[in-house]
Amino acid sequence: xxxxxxxxxxxxxxxxxxxxxxxxxxxxxxxxxxxxxxxxxxxxxxxxxxxxxxxxxxxxxxxxxxxxxxxxxxxxxxxxxxxxxxxxxxxxxxxxxxxxxxxxxxxxxxxxxxxxxxxxxxxxxxxxxxxxxxxxxxxxxxxxxxxxxxxxxxxxxxxxxxxxxxxxxxxxxxxxxxxxxxxxxxxxxxxxxxxxxxxxxxxxxxxxxxxxxxxxxxxxxxxxxxxxxxxxxxxxxxxxxxxxxxxxxxxxxxxxxxxxxxxxxxxxxxxxxxxxxxxxxxxxxxxxxxxxxxxxxxxxxxxxxxxxxxxxxxxxxxxxxxxxxxxxxxxxxxxxxxxxxxxxxxxxxxxxxxxxxxxxxxxxxxxxxxxxxxxxxxxxxxxxxxxxxxxxxxxxxxxxxxxxxxxxxxxxxxxxxxxxxxxxxxxxxxxxxxxxxxxxxxxxxxxxxxxxxxxxxxxxxxxxxxxxxxxxxxxxxxxxxxxxxxxxxxxxxxxxxxxxxxxxxxxxxxxxxxxxxxxxxxxxxxxxxxxxxxxxxxxxxxxxxxxxxxxxxxxxxxxxxxxxxxxxxxxxxxxxxxxxxxxxxxxxxxxxxxxxxxxxxxxxxxxxxxxxxxxxxxxxxxxxxxxxxxxxxxxxxxxxxxxxxxxxxxxxxxxxxxxxxxxxxxxxxxxxxxxxxxxxxxxxxxxxxxxxxxxxxxxxxxxxxxxxxxxxxxxxxxxxxxxxxxxxxxxxxxxxxxxxxxxxxxxxxxxxxxxxxxxxxxxxxxxxxxxxxxxxxxxxxxxxxxxxxxxxxxxxxxxxxxxxxxxxxxxxxxxxxxxxxxxxxxxxxxxxxxxxxxxxxxxxxxxxxxxxxxxxxxx
Numbered sequence: 001x002x003x004x005x006x007x008x009x010x011x012x013x014x015x016x017x018x019x020x021x022x023x024x025x026x027x028x029x030x031x032x033x034x035x036x037x038x039x040x041x042x043x044x045x046x047x048x049x050x051x052x053x054x055x056x057x058x059x060x061x062x063x064x065x066x067x068x069x070x071x072x073x074x075x076x077x078x079x080x081x082x083x084x085x086x087x088x089x090x091x092x093x094x095x096x097x098x099x100x101x102x103x104x105x106x107x108x109x110x111x112x113x114x115x116x117x118x119x120x121x122x123x124x125x126x127x128x129x130x131x132x133x134x135x136x137x138x139x140x141x142x143x144x145x146x147x148x149x150x151x152x153x154x155x156x157x158x159x160x161x162x163x164x165x166x167x168x169x170x171x172x173x174x175x176x177x178x179x180x181x182x183x184x185x186x187x188x189x190x191x192x193x194x195x196x197x198x199x200x201x202x203x204x205x206x207x208x209x210x211x212x213x214x215x216x217x218x219x220x221x222x223x224x225x226x227x228x229x230x231x232x233x234x235x236x237x238x239x240x241x242x243x244x245x246x247x248x249x250x251x252x253x254x255x256x257x258x259x260x261x262x263x264x265x266x267x268x269x270x271x272x273x274x275x276x277x278x279x280x281x282x283x284x285x286x287x288x289x290x291x292x293x294x295x296x297x298x299x300x301x302x303x304x305x306x307x308x309x310x311x312x313x314x315x316x317x318x319x320x321x322x323x324x325x326x327x328x329x330x331x332x333x334x335x336x337x338x339x340x341x342x343x344x345x346x347x348x349x350x351x352x353x354x355x356x357x358x359x360x361x362x363x364x365x366x367x368x369x370x371x372x373x374x375x376x377x378x379x380x381x382x383x384x385x386x387x388x389x390x391x392x393x394x395x396x397x398x399x400x401x402x403x404x405x406x407x408x409x410x411x412x413x414x415x416x417x418x419x420x421x422x423x424x425x426x427x428x429x430x431x432x433x434x435x436x437x438x439x440x441x442x443x444x445x446x447x448x449x450x451x452x453x454x455x456x457x458x459x460x461x462x463x464x465x466x467x468x469x470x471x472x473x474x475x476x477x478x479x480x481x482x483x484x485x486x487x488x489x490x491x492x493x494x495x496x497x498x499x500x501x502x503x504x505x506x507x508x509x510x511x512x513x514x515x516x517x518x519x520x521x522x523x524x525x526x527x528x529x530x531x532x533x534x535x536x537x538x539x540x541x542x543x544x545x546x547x548x549x550x551x552x553x554x555x556x557x558x559x560x561x562x563x564x565x566x567x568x569x570x571x572x573x574x575x576x577x578x579x580x581x582x583x584x585x586x587x588x589x590x591x592x593x594x595x596x597x598x599x600x601x602x603x604x605x606x607x608x609x610x611x612x613x614x615x616x617x618x619x620x621x622x623x624x625x626x627x628x629x630x631x632x633x634x635x636x637x638x639x640x641x642x643x644x645x646x647x648x649x650x651x652x653x654x655x656x657x658x659x660x661x662x663x664x665x666x667x668x669x670x671x672x673x674x675x676x677x678x679x680x681x682x683x684x685x686x687x688x689x690x691x692x693x694x695x696x697x698x699x700x701x702x703x704x705x706x707x708x709x710x711x712x713x714x715x716x717x718x719x720x721x722x723x724x725x726x727x728x729x730x731x732x733x734x735x736x737x738x739x740x741x742x743x744x745x746x747x748x749x750x751x752x753x754x755x756x757x758x759x760x761x762x763x764x765x766x767x768x769x770x771x772x773x774x775x776x777x778x779x780x781x782x783x784x785x786x787x788x789x790x791x792x793x794x795x796x797x798x799x800x801x802x803x804x805x806x807x808x809x810x811x812x813x814x815x816x817x818x819x820x821x822x823x824x825x826x827x828x829x830x831x832x833x834x835x836x837x838x839x840x841x842x843x844x845x846x847x848x849x850x851x852x853x854x855x856x857x858x859x
Contacts, residue, residue, distance in 0.1 A: 004039050005104040011035040016071070016248065023269065025240030033060075033067040036075055039104055041139045047097045048090075048140075055082040056090060057140030065134035066201075066220060068240075071247035072254075074109040075101070076131065080118070080144055087112050107253075115148045119156035126167040133157070133208050133217060150215075158214040165209050169302045172202055180576060183291050184442030186430055187262075190243055191255035195291030197239055199298035200232070206301045227370065228297050235290040242287065257287070259432055281430050288428035288439065296412060300366055303333070323360055327352055334365040343375035347382040350375065350415060351393050354406045361402035364409050372413040380418045389513020394419070398479035404449035407483075420483065422504040425490025437575035440489050446573035447482045451475075451565060461584040465568050468561055468591075473703065473719070477518055478562050481525035482569060484508060502527050516644040517670075524559055525566050532567040536586045547593045555641035557598050557817075564591045599787070599817075599828060607632045607640060614645045631655050634710035636815060642705065643717075651715055654679040658713065663746035665739040673702060674730060676718040676738070680746050682708055685807045687816065690716055692752040692800030693745040697738055698723045701799055704818035752800070771824055773854035777843040785814055785830040786838040788846070792854035794825040801853040805846065806831055811838070 015035070019028040037060070044058055062076035063069060079094055081087045094112060101108045111128070118132060132153060137145045157164070176194050179185065183195040191197045207223035224232060245265045246254050257265070259280075266283035322330075327349055329336045335356065342349050350372055357364065364372070372379075383390065397406055410416035417424040426440040438446060454466040472478060488500030505526050509519045531553060539546045554560045567587060572579040612632050619625035631652045632639075640648070654664040654677065663680035678690060687706050694701060699720040706716045722730050730738070744750035771793035778787040790802060799818065806813055806829065815830040831838065831846075838846070 004042050004100075007042075008035065008039055008104050008106070012071075019244055019248075020268075023241050025242070025244040026237060028244050029068045029070055029240060032071065033064060033069040036064070036069055036106065037138060039106065040075075040077070040101070043097055043100045043104070044139050047100065048093050052093075053140045055086055055141055055144060056080070057142070057145045058138040059145060060136040060138055062131040062134060063201075065131070065136045067136065070240075070243055070253075072107075072250075072252050073247075074107045074253070077108055077110045077138075078118075078132070078135070079110060079112045080140075080148060081112060081114055082144060083114055087114065115144070115152055118148060119152045121156075121160050121163065123163075123167075126164060126171065129156075129160075129164060130168060130205055133205055134220065149217075154212060154217050155214045157209060157212045157217060161209050161212060165206065165305050168202070168205060168209070169305070172199070172298070172302055180437075180446075182438065182442055182446070183288060183295050184428070184439040185437055186432075186439065187256060187258050188287075188291075189256050190239060190246060193291075195293075195295030195298070196255075197243065199291075200236060200239065200294050203232075203294070203297050203301050206305045210305045225297070225366070227366065228293065231293040232297060235294050238286070238290045239294075257284075262430075284430045284439075285428040292412075299363075303363075323362070325356075328356055330360075330362060331365075333362060334368070335362050336365050336368055337371060340371060343371050344378055347375055347378040350379045350413075351382075351390065351397075351419075354410055354415070355393065355397045355400065357409045358397045358400035358403050358406035361405050363405070364413070369413050372415065376414050376418060379415060383418055386513075389511065390419075391512045391514045391518070394480075394512055395474075395476040395518070398476040398483075399474075401452055403479055404445055404452055407445050407448065420508065422484065422487050422508055425504075426487055429490055431489055435574060435578070438573070440486050443573050444483055444486055447485075447566075447569040448479055450569045450572045451478070451482070461581055461588070464588055465565060465584075469565055472561055472565065473558065474518065474521075477521045478525065478565060480508075480514075481522045481529070481562075481566060484522075485526050485529045485566070485570065498527060498530060516646055520644055521559065521562065525562055528553065528563060529566055529570060532563055532587065532590065533571065536583070536590060541586065541590045541593065547590075547597050550590070550594050551597045554594060554598070556638060557595060558642065560591065560594050560598060607635050607637055611637060611640055615640070615648050618645055618649045627656070628652055630711065631709060631713070635707050635715070638705075638815075639707055639715075651677060651679060655713055663743050665742045667735045667739050669730070669735070670719075673719050673721055674699075674735070676720055676742070678714075678716045678718075678742060678746070680714055680716075682712050682714045684810070685804065686714060686746065687716055687813055688800050688803035688807050689745045689752045690718075690742060691803055692797060693742055693750070694718065694720055694738075695797045695800060696752065697741060699738075700794075701818065704799070704816060706813060706816040708812075708814060773851055775847050775851045775854065777847055779837060779840065779843060782830065782837075784837070785832045786843055788829045788831060788843075788850065790825070790827045790829070790850055790854065792825050792827075798825055798854070799827070802827065802829075802850060805849045805853050809842075809846065810834065811846075 012032070012035070015028055015031045018031070019025070040058060040060075044053075048056060057080040059065070059078040059080055060067075060076065061078045063073060064076045069075065079090075081090060090112075094110075098108055098110060122128060135149055135153070137149070175192060175198070179189070179193050181194065183193065185193060189196060203224060204220045208218050208220065211218045211223045221229075221232075242257075242265060243255065245268060246257070246261060249261055249264050254261075262280040262284060266278055266280040269278060269283070324330045327338060327342070329338055335353065337343065337349070337353075353364075353368075353372070356362075397403060400406070407416070410419065417427070423441060426444075429440040431440055436443065451469060454462060454469055457463065457466065469475070484501055484505045486497065486501060487504050488497035488502070491497070491500045502523060505523065508514075509522065514522070531550075535541060535546065535550055541547070554563060564587065568579065568584075571583060571587075612629070615632065616625050616628055619628050628649075632648075643651070650666070654666060657664050658679055658681070663678055666675075666677045668675045676694070680686060691701065691704070700723055701718055701720050703719040704717065706714065708714045741750065745752050771791075773790070773792040775791075776789045778789070792798060803813060803816075811831050811833050813829055813831055815828075817828040818825070833842065
């Protein structure tokens with residue numbers, strides 16, 4: 001008998017040398033398996049002579065059974081014996097054999113079982129049964145092995161198929177969960193991570209179990225879907241080479257692609273197409289693109305084979321078929337085209353499909369993915385030729401609850417870079433940072449996911465941010481900012497990534513035809529996305545000067561809300577532990593301090609010439625610029641921050657039309673809402689009358705702001721929605737009718753109380769718990785006005801009743817900030833009397849009256 005230990009060492013040296021010369025991981029693992037076969041057989045022949053091998057067989061199982069033995073992987077052996085008594089008799093022989101194998105530098109993982117034990121279901125040890133799908137005979141009693149492999153195991157797997165499939169899928173889901181269900185980790189686990197070698201084998205196991213019969217176990221890759229085979233073969237070749245390098249460079253069974261090993265493996269071009277050297281970032285991009293295929297296959301097969309058809313989950317999943325529409329059918333929880341040629345004939349259907357996914361969170365069927373990918377050229381033509389851009393469609397997709405799933409579907413079909421070509425610069429991009437866990441693109445997607453799932457978090461600190469998200473008027477702006485906030489990291493040079501991101505964002509805004517009222521908030525968020533984190537970590541947020549400085553940066557409560565949520569999502573998406581309770585508390589304190597200061601400053605800070613420069617630049621000549629200055633004089637600085645320069649110019653043109661007229665009214669549709677602007681000469685009860693008229697017209701006031709300049713001209717702006725009882729929307733005729741009604745109210749030709757009274761009679765008791773009104777005043781925050789804060793249950797005519805209470809006393813409302821959050825109205829009024837601020841007694845009296853107005857249901 002030759003020296004098997006020396007043989008092992010010499011064989012491994014030859015295999016290693018060949019691998020480093022040709023980089024062929026598939027050949028390397030097969031060669032090592034063959035070498036270990038010879039060693040195991042040699043030692044068994046030595047310690048268990050042929051005459052004593054009846055009733056005893058050595059089998060390779062697991063990865064070794066598949067003849068895929070990596071350089072430092074364990075050698076999984078199953079010693080098969082006829083009976084438990086024989087197992088006891090062979091105990092010493094097996095112990096001696098294992099010692100010899102360990103002395104030969106083989107890490108052996110072994111089990112000793114009878115055929116009956118092999119086919120006895122062990123619910124807590126599914127891994128044992130799964131490993132026997134890859135059983136291979138080494139030496140010993142072949143008849144004993146054939147009985148197990150040809151008779152017992154096929155019958156066992158056929159009988160227990162559903163149980164094993166369910167168990168296998170559940171284990172995989174738990175494993176994926178530990179990796180946050182994404183392949184895009186900066187230092188991924190090449191074996192256990194999603195899309196890794198474990199998932200490659202998972203797909204094989206699922207296909208084997210799904211097609212096993214009582215007399216035959218299919219081959220490992222026999223039933224892999226044909227559409228995946230070529231890509232899967234390439235992914236397998238890549239990962240086998242990469243894992244071999246990991247083992248060799250680490251001199252152990254290491255499967256984590258740490259940054260330093262990425263450099264070494266990339267330098268060796270492990271598994272990469274071609275043998276040219278490449279950067280670690282480029283090599284990692286090829287890694288992600290390969291594991292993406294494996295991940296998609298594993299997920300599809302888990303979904304297809306891992307749930308019993310009579311299970312409650314399957315029943316609930318099949319209910320999604322009710323979501324089918326004229327474009328798409330839903331079967332078994334997946335989205336299909338109604339017609340196979342739909343995408344080629346009507347490429348716009350692809351965008352409708354991604355919006356459908358965003359709305360319902362359902363994945364695409366494999367066939368749907370293939371058809372969508374095949375139609376990308378047609379889709380590109382549609383995207384590039386849309387005359388009005390695609391912002392409305394994209395905005396609808398981004399505001400839906402499953403926008404993350406839509407991004408995933410866009411990515412998988414290849415449509416992501418058609419719709420957002422700038423994102424291709426960060427596709428699978430690795431930026432070396434021990435703090436970050438994900439690639440740049442996945443970080444952005446995860447940030448969107450964190451916001452979309454805020455309401456699911458039971459943490460009390462997190463719930464505050466969930467409530468804040470509910471207050472955001474146009475969440476699609478925030479989602480677009482998150483999508484683009486790090487796109488500049490794909491560039492080169494010393495330019496700050498936020499600056500480069502802003503430049504690339506501008507291309508997207510122009511291509512999608514995003515209107516300025518939406519574009520400017522998005523630009524602000526991308527440009528300032530690091531600001532709040534810097535204030536938290538580098539400044540004393542208890543210092544009033546710090547808060548004043550931050551107030552100057554954000555300018556409005558709307559921007560503050562969005563930037564706070566962006567900071568939360570950006571931080572939480574860095575890694576699962578980045579958003580600590582301490583950071584949440586700091587972020588919330590900065591938000592509250594800034595919000596309070598913004599509320600206090602809303603009336604006091606007035607427009608100055610320097611801050612109005614972008615508006616004045618729109619003036620055609622000196623005379624028009626002077627007119628703009630007079631129009632702006634007296635308005636609060638907030639006006640400049642909540643309106644675009646172009647919209648302010650529209651308001652100025654309305655002022656020029658005013659002349660001797662009592663009012664100019666402009667109504668414009670904006671998605672589901674309508675913007676109403678009223679320019680008029682100031683008079684008592686004006687704002688209250690406008691609020692009452694709109695309530696009488698069947699409009700719900702979502703937001704409102706009232707300003708007055710030094711000329712005595714008021715500018716009242718409203719965001720309103722048509723109530724469901726009026727059909728939910730207005731046509732052009734109704735919009736003109738609204739404008740006429742508001743003008744008649746301003747002129748005094750229409751009694752708003754009569755209109756409002758008719759409207760109120762349409763509503764009876766609501767049958768739900770009322771919201772107890774909260775009314776408070778603040779006589780310290782503003783140097784000019786008394787501030788009243790009102791929180792109450794929204795109802796028809798509420799705003800009219802509140803504002804009338806001020807007007808009855810002869811008080812002027814200089815600024816009003818109004819929001820509606822579901823059933824809750826949140827209003828802030830800046831009020832002055834004939835002598836300026838109200839006295840404490842006047843404030844208390846008015847507070848009681850406002851509280852009574854909140855509770856009033858009378859006509």
